[in-house]
Amino acid sequence: MFVEQLINGLAIGTIYALVAVGYSLVFGILRLVNFTHSSVYTLGAFMVYVGVEYLHLNIFLAILFSLVTTGFAGVMIDKMGLEPLRKKGASKISAMITTIGLSYIIINCLNIAFGSQIIRFPDLFNYGTFKLLGATIAWQQVIIGAVALILLVALSIFINRTRIGLAMRAVQQEPSAAAINGINVNMIISLTFFLGAASAAIAGTLIASYNQYLRSSMGDIVGLKAFAAAVLGGIGSLPGSVLGGLIIGVSESMAVYKLGGSYIDMVAFSLLFLVLLIRPYGILGRKGSTKV
Amino acid sequence: MNMKKENKSLYTKAVITIGQLWENPIIKGIILLALALFVYFLPKMATLYFQRIAIMVAFYAIGAYTAVLLTTYRGTNYLVAVILGACLAGAFGALLALSTMRLSGTYVTIVTMAFFYVISSIILNWDSVTKGSVGVLNIPAPNLFGMKLTMKNGGIFYLIMFYAALTILATQLIINSKVGRAIKAVRDDEMAAIMMGINNKKYKIIAYTLAAFFAGLAGTLYGPFMGYINNATFNYDICISALVIVILGGIGTVKGAIIGAIIISPLGELLRGLTTFMKGLPEWMQISQPEQWRFVIYGMIMVIMMRFRPQGILGGQSKLPYKMPKGVERKVMK
Amino acid sequence: MALLEAKGITKKFGGLVAVDKLSFEVKQGEIVSIIGPNGAGKTTVFNMITGIYEIDEGEIVFDNKVISNKSPIYIVEAGISRTFQNIRLFKQMRVIENVMVGTHIKTNYNFFDALFRTKRFRNEERKATQKAIDILESIDLGDYINDYANNLPYGLQRRLEIARAIATGAKLLILDEPAAGMNPQESENLLNFIRSLQAKGYTILIIEHDMNVVMNISDRIYVMDYGKRIANGTPSEIASNPDVIKAYLGDASEILEEDDAV
Ligand SMILES: Nc1ncnc2c1ncn2[C@@H]1O[C@H](COP(=O)(O)OP(=O)(O)O)[C@@H](O)[C@H]1O
Ligand SMILES: [Mg+2]
Numbered sequence: 001m002f003v004e005q006l007i008n009g010l011a012i013g014t015i016y017a018l019v020a021v022g023y024s025l026v027f028g029i030l031r032l033v034n035f036t037h038s039s040v041y042t043l044g045a046f047m048v049y050v051g052v053e054y055l056h057l058n059i060f061l062a063i064l065f066s067l068v069t070t071g072f073a074g075v076m077i078d079k080m081g082l083e084p085l086r087k088k089g090a091s092k093i094s095a096m097i098t099t100i101g102l103s104y105i106i107i108n109c110l111n112i113a114f115g116s117q118i119i120r121f122p123d124l125f126n127y128g129t130f131k132l133l134g135a136t137i138a139w140q141q142v143i144i145g146a147v148a149l150i151l152l153v154a155l156s157i158f159i160n161r162t163r164i165g166l167a168m169r170a171v172q173q174e175p176s177a178a179a180i181n182g183i184n185v186n187m188i189i190s191l192t193f194f195l196g197a198a199s200a201a202i203a204g205t206l207i208a209s210y211n212q213y214l215r216s217s218m219g220d221i222v223g224l225k226a227f228a229a230a231v232l233g234g235i236g237s238l239p240g241s242v243l244g245g246l247i248i249g250v251s252e253s254m255a256v257y258k259l260g261g262s263y264i265d266m267v268a269f270s271l272l273f274l275v276l277l278i279r280p281y282g283i284l285g286r287k288g289s290t291k292v
Numbered sequence: 293m294n295m296k297k298e299n300k301s302l303y304t305k306a307v308i309t310i311g312q313l314w315e316n317p318i319i320k321g322i323i324l325l326a327l328a329l330f331v332y333f334l335p336k337m338a339t340l341y342f343q344r345i346a347i348m349v350a351f352y353a354i355g356a357y358t359a360v361l362l363t364t365y366r367g368t369n370y371l372v373a374v375i376l377g378a379c380l381a382g383a384f385g386a387l388l389a390l391s392t393m394r395l396s397g398t399y400v401t402i403v404t405m406a407f408f409y410v411i412s413s414i415i416l417n418w419d420s421v422t423k424g425s426v427g428v429l430n431i432p433a434p435n436l437f438g439m440k441l442t443m444k445n446g447g448i449f450y451l452i453m454f455y456a457a458l459t460i461l462a463t464q465l466i467i468n469s470k471v472g473r474a475i476k477a478v479r480d481d482e483m484a485a486i487m488m489g490i491n492n493k494k495y496k497i498i499a500y501t502l503a504a505f506f507a508g509l510a511g512t513l514y515g516p517f518m519g520y521i522n523n524a525t526f527n528y529d530i531c532i533s534a535l536v537i538v539i540l541g542g543i544g545t546v547k548g549a550i551i552g553a554i555i556i557s558p559l560g561e562l563l564r565g566l567t568t569f570m571k572g573l574p575e576w577m578q579i580s581q582p583e584q585w586r587f588v589i590y591g592m593i594m595v596i597m598m599r600f601r602p603q604g605i606l607g608g609q610s611k612l613p614y615k616m617p618k619g620v621e622r623k624v625m626k
Numbered sequence: 627m628a629l630l631e632a633k634g635i636t637k638k639f640g641g642l643v644a645v646d647k648l649s650f651e652v653k654q655g656e657i658v659s660i661i662g663p664n665g666a667g668k669t670t671v672f673n674m675i676t677g678i679y680e681i682d683e684g685e686i687v688f689d690n691k692v693i694s695n696k697s698p699i700y701i702v703e704a705g706i707s708r709t710f711q712n713i714r715l716f717k718q719m720r721v722i723e724n725v726m727v728g729t730h731i732k733t734n735y736n737f738f739d740a741l742f743r744t745k746r747f748r749n750e751e752r753k754a755t756q757k758a759i760d761i762l763e764s765i766d767l768g769d770y771i772n773d774y775a776n777n778l779p780y781g782l783q784r785r786l787e788i789a790r791a792i793a794t795g796a797k798l799l800i801l802d803e804p805a806a807g808m809n810p811q812e813s814e815n816l817l818n819f820i821r822s823l824q825a826k827g828y829t830i831l832i833i834e835h836d837m838n839v840v841m842n843i844s845d846r847i848y849v850m851d852y853g854k855r856i857a858n859g860t861p862s863e864i865a866s867n868p869d870v871i872k873a874y875l876g877d878a879s880e881i882l883e884e885d886d887a888v
Contacts, residue, residue, distance in 0.1 A: 033401060084599060094598040097539060101594025104532065108587040116584075220528075224405060231402045266413050269406035273391070276403060280394050462741070469740035469747070470726075470733050470754075473719070477727045480716040487676060488794060489702035489731035498737070609774045614722050617752045622759055622768060 003135035005257040006250065011145035011210075013249020018148045018203040019226035020233070020241035021155060022196035028172045028236040029192050032092060035099040036077050037200055038223020039106040042216060044070040044201020045208040046110055049121060059124060063205060067198045074197025075190045077102055083186065110216040117215065124209040144206045151202060155195065156238055168192060172236075225268045232272050234285025243283060247271070345531045345538070346408040347388065348507040351381040353411055353526035355508025360428050360515035361421065370434040374512040381508020382501045389500035393493060408531075416523040427522025431515045441516075452513055459506055460546055466502065468615070475499045529587070533557075536590045539597050542607020551606055560586050628687075629654045629829050630675070630706075630798055635684035635694070637670050637853075644670045646853035647684065652798070657820065657830045659840045661864075662850035663873060668833045669711055671850075672802055676708050677701045688798070703731055707796035709787040711803050711833070717776035721767060721786055724775050725758035728793025732757075758793060765789045765819060781812040785819070798829045805836040813839055841865065849873065 019041055026034040047069050051062025081098050127139035159165035170178040171188045179185050207222065208214045229248045233240025248268045255267040275283065358377035362368035368376075388407055392400050415422045422428075433442045434451060441447025466472045474495045477485040486492050515521050533556060541552025563582035597604065628651035637645040645667040652658045660668050673679040675686060677698035686694040693701050707728075716724050733754045739747040762768050765785050770778060775786060784804055791799055804820075805813040817839055820830060834840045840847065841861045849857040849864060851873040857864060864870055 081595060088599075090598065090602060094602045097535075098595050098598045100532075100535070101591040101598070104587050104591035104594070108584045108591065111584045112581050112588070224409065228402055228406065231399060263413070263417060266410055269409055272406055273403060276395060276399055277391070280399060282399075465741055465743065469751070470730060470735065471737055471740055473723055473727050474730060476719055476723075477716050477730075480718050481714050483678070484710070484714040484716065485727070486698045487702065487708055488727050488790065489699050490727070491699055609718075609777075613772045614720055617748065617755050619752050620755045620759060622763065 001135075001257060003133050004137060005253040007132075007135075007137050007141055007145075009250035009253030010246065011141040011148075011249070012253065013246040014145045014148035014152065014242075015203050015206055015245070016222070016226045016229045016249050017242040017245025018151060018199050019222060020230040020245045021152065021238060022200045023227050023230040024236055024238060024241045025192050025196050027230070029168070029175075029189060030082070030095070032082075032095050032099070033227070034196070035096065036074075036081075036103045036106065037196065038219035038226075039103040039110075040070060040074055040077070040197045040219075041200040041204040041223060042110065042219035043073060043106055043204075044197070045121070045204035045214050045218065046114065046216075047201065048205045048208070049119065049214055052122065059122065063202075066201050066205065070201035071194040071198040073106075074193040074200075077197075078189060078193045083189075107216055107219070114216065116217065119214045121208040121212055121214045123212050124205075140210065144210055147206060148203065151199060152242060155199065158195075159238065164188075164191065221265060225265075228268050228272045231282055232275055234282030237282075237284045240282060240284035345534045346528075347404045348503060348534065349526055349531045350408045350411040351385060351504040351507035352511035352514075352530075353415060354384055354504075355381040355511030356514045356521055356525070357415065357422060357428075357511075358508075359512035360431050360521055363434075363515075364428055364431050370436060370516075374509070377512040378505050378508040381511065382505035385500040385502075385504025386497050388504075389497045393496065412523060412526060415526065423522070425523050427520050427525075428515070429520045431519055431521070434516050443517075448517055452517065455509065455513055459509070462506065463546060471495075471498065532587065532590055536593055539594055539604060542604025545604075545606050545610075548604050548606035552604070559589065563589075627654070628652060629656075629689060630831065631687045632671070632675070633685045633687070635671070635674055635686060636682045637667075637674055637679055638682050643853050645674065648850070648853070648855050649684075650848050650855065650858070652829060652831050655824065655827065655829055656845045657824055657832065657843055659832050659834055659844040659847045660850060661834065661840055661847060662856075666850040667853040668850055669802055670853075672708060672800055672833065675701070675800060676706060702794055702796070705795070705797040706800065707791035707794040707798075708800045709784070709791055709802055709804060711806070713780075713783050713787055715775040715783055715786060715790070717774070719775060720771070721762065721773050721775060721778065722755070722758050722771045724786055725761055725789050725793045726754055728790040729754040729757055730794075732793075732795050761789050761792050764822075765792075766815075781808050781816075784808065785816070788819075792823075792828075796828075798831065799823065800831045802833050803835060804832065805834055805839045808836075810838075817843055 019037065022037050022040075023034060026032060026037070044066050047066035048059075048062045051057040051065040052059060055062070055065065057065060077099070081102050082095055085095050085098060123140070125140040125143040127143070129136050129138050131137075159168060167178065167183045168188050168191070170181070170183055171185055175185055178188075203222075204219070207218070211218075225248055226245065229244035230241045231244070232247060233242070233244030235241075248271065251271055252264055252267045256264055279285075355377040358380050359370075359373040362373040362376060363370055388404070392403050395403060416424050418424070433440045434448070435441075436451075439447070441451050443449075467476075474485065474490045475498065477488065477490060478492050478495050478499075482492050485495075514525065518525070537549060537552035537556045539552075540555060541550070542548030560582070563586050567580065567582045630652040632648060632650050634647045634649050635645060636643065636647050648667075648671065650658075650660075660671065662668055670679065674681050674694070677693070677696055677700065681694045684694070685692060688701075688704055688706060691704060693704055693706075696704075716727060719727070733750050735744070735747045735750045738744075739750075759768070759771065762771060765788065767782065767785060767789060770782065770786075775783065778786060784807075788799070788801065788804065791801075801820075805816055808816060813836055820832070820843055823830060832840075832843070844861055846858065847861055847864045848855055849867070849870050856869045856873060857867045859867070
């Protein structure tokens with residue numbers, strides 16, 4: 001049981017991490033908690049469903065379709081919702097409330113279109129099980145974890161090694177200086193939203209396939225936990241998000257193993273509470289110096 | 293004599309009829325109003341209105357459950373139960389204030405969201421006490437000094453009006469005092485407030501406790517009004533409704549909260565009515581799922597208000613002159 | 627007998643020694659200026675006096691009480707109040723409310739007095755309001771009582787900050803670049819106002835870059851560079867001090883271009 005739960009925890013944890021990275025990316029660049037992220041995650045899974053069910057695409061094309069549409073939706077959220085606010089010099093709170101509003105619109109439109117009940121979703125990675133250290137492990141879990149991990153690695157290579165990634169980091173550090181150096185800041189922000197949304201779409205698809213169902217409320221709790229993971233690790237820091245995601249994933253499945261399932265959702269938050277009491281800026285976060 | 297009596301019963305009837313027509317929107321509106329009013333009190337440490345509201349709803353739930361469980365299963369006197377409910381909520385407020393004291397911005401956001409989540413999770417899972425998703429049924433009507441206040445005799449309606457008046461009065465009295473100014477000052481610029489000799493921690497705790505107390509008080513109304521409560525009573529939807537009221541009306545003004553409540557509360561009924569009305573129309577013109585449409589509209593209100601009038605309809609800076617206490621005068625008149 | 631005395635105070639930020647064994651004193655009724663290039667550590671000194679920063683070494687004595695490493699609230703109550711280099715008003719409050727927040731510690735009633743509008747509440751509130759109005763009149767802000775702080779023009783915001791500091795009942799006012807961003811007319815008015823404060827018995831410690839203000843107003847001047855005191859004396863002594871001239875010429879550009887770290 002222990003090994004199964006551990007593997008399970010790691011698999012779920014990498015998915016939390018993938019979603020958490022999206023929060024962190026946008027936070028790093030706009031200092032804004034993007035509340036649309038969880039609805040974008042849900043949208044991503046639904047777009048795969050639309051691709052398979054309505055457009056009769058094969059699963060890979062359907063995922064590609066979802067990546068493009070969801071990524072585009074992410075960009076539109078910024079272009080239509082947030083960029084005008086930035087131009088106006090509106091407050092952070094206005095921007096955050098706008099994201100809450102947009103998130104409500106997205107989720108409830110999904111609700112109107114598809115209903116709020118459970119919808120069956122294909123199990124994409126049903127390759128049976130194998131034995132490890134006497135435990136029976138589903139390939140599905142391994143593959144899900146591996147896909148999420150590969151994406152995380154790719155994302156971090158992209159951000160740390162490419163020219164565009166460099167520009168992203170420059171905008172994070174000092175938007176005005178980046179603009180002076182000829183970086184198109186709005187382009188970079190759009191790209192950030194695209195990446196965040198696309199990785200959330202993949203995460204949503206993986207989870208939907210893992211549970212073998214979809215529903216419009218699927219993002220609520222995952223979104224919150226991924227946000228908790230980002231904060232736990234130190235928001236704005238990519239390694240922090242990954243670490244936070246893994247910690248939450250593993251401790252949750254350990255809690256199920258030890259305590260049973262009913263309090264599972266509280267584990268993440270209790271943990272967060274404890275960590276923040278000791279380290280108010282998260283595990284890998286740094287204290288921003290406030291000058292007086 | 294007879295005429296008078298008849299008049300009176302006519303009047304009572306009228307009140308009851310109006311009450312029944314509007315009872316849902318009005319009563320819910322007033323309950324939400326109480327939440328919305330004190331949201332304003334929570335200091336900046338709860339960066340976002342939404343978080344402030346989420347914790348307000350958590351306090352609201354604490355108040356509601358305490359009162360309902362005591363009156364239904366223990367037969368506790370209604371007034372005592374109400375006071376205990378509000379006080380327990382207040383105590384949780386103080387506790388939350390203490391535990392978030394060291395944190396800043398985003399971190400407070402997540403902790404307060406987590407607080408909301410933990411409270412709802414406890415309500416759902418602590419079956420033996422809260423009855424989980426089945427909920428508490430057959431909540432007795434409030435009994436005030438031997439008088440049963442029910443929906444039928446309009447008593448609940450008056451009770452709720454009384455609470456609303458009390459809440460509005462209390463906010464006014466507190467805002468226009470040294471305590472209210474200190475809370476506002478800490479919210480506007482904590483460092484500068486400290487430099488004025490204001491004990492920032494003390495006033496944060498006061499603000500949280502007050503907000504929690506009044507949210508708890510509003511919560512004690514919900515049970516007797518609905519007759520039952522369960523875990524779903526205190527979900528995100530109610531947070532969102534209160535948030536939209538605040539955003540639409542304008543945060544920080546009593547008038548704004550009232551206007552927001554008046555506009556927003558009947559929306560659900562209205563959409564439900566519209567749905568029934570449209571049953572006769574061709575299918576593509578029909579609206580099904582009025583609840584979902586309500587939330588889409590809420591979302592649009594948020595986005596549009598933030599874009600064009602972030603301070604709300606009546607929010608922002610008052611144009612009226614500052615109300616001076618009696619006996620104060622300007623020496624140099626220009 | 628000095629009203630305020632700093633004895634060898636030091637503040638380090640990591641490896642940076644922002645204030646280095648600095649000593650100075652301000653006597654009752656004096657106007658003393660601290661000048662020095664940008665980054666010299668002046669604001670840090672103010673933050674040490676007002677209890678925002680802890681002091682690594684040394685001691686500060688005010689009115690015969692040791693105030694170093696006491697809480698800011700203790701220090702305000704002891705009688706020191708300040709303004710900030712970057713204006714820090716309560717922006718969403720009215721001008722009069724800003725000043726009334728200043729009267730907070732001098733207003734004696736509690737929560738329940740406020741809730742029940744007791745006689746004590748009414749008396750105290752009337753007194754506080756009257757005091758706020760009188761202060762605002764004296765600083766020529768009487769016509770702006772009802773305005774919200776963030777709608778005031780810059781120069782008036784600076785003045786409002788001083789009004790707010792006075793309202794705490796402080797004996798010593800410490801002003802961090804009060805003339806920053808003011809036009810010559812405004813800083814002339816400020817100069818006169820600070821003099822009138824001195825005439826009323828206030829003691830004033832001031833950081834200022836506007837040499838016209840500094841030279842005209844100060845009884846004595848301390849000059850800081852790299853956290854150390856490099857000179858002190860009367861305005862005329864300072865004006866002819868070779869060290870001061872060197873420190874300033876070396877950083878001429880920075881004097882013109884003030885940073886925005888408060
Ligand atoms: N909170 C802080 N953390 C780190 N360094 C600081 C802090 N406050 C001030 N400093 C540094 O201390 C030095 C002195 O700053 P300051 O007192 O603001 O100078 P001045 O007011 O003379 O322009 C500067 O190098 C500044 O960067
Ligand atoms: Mg300075």
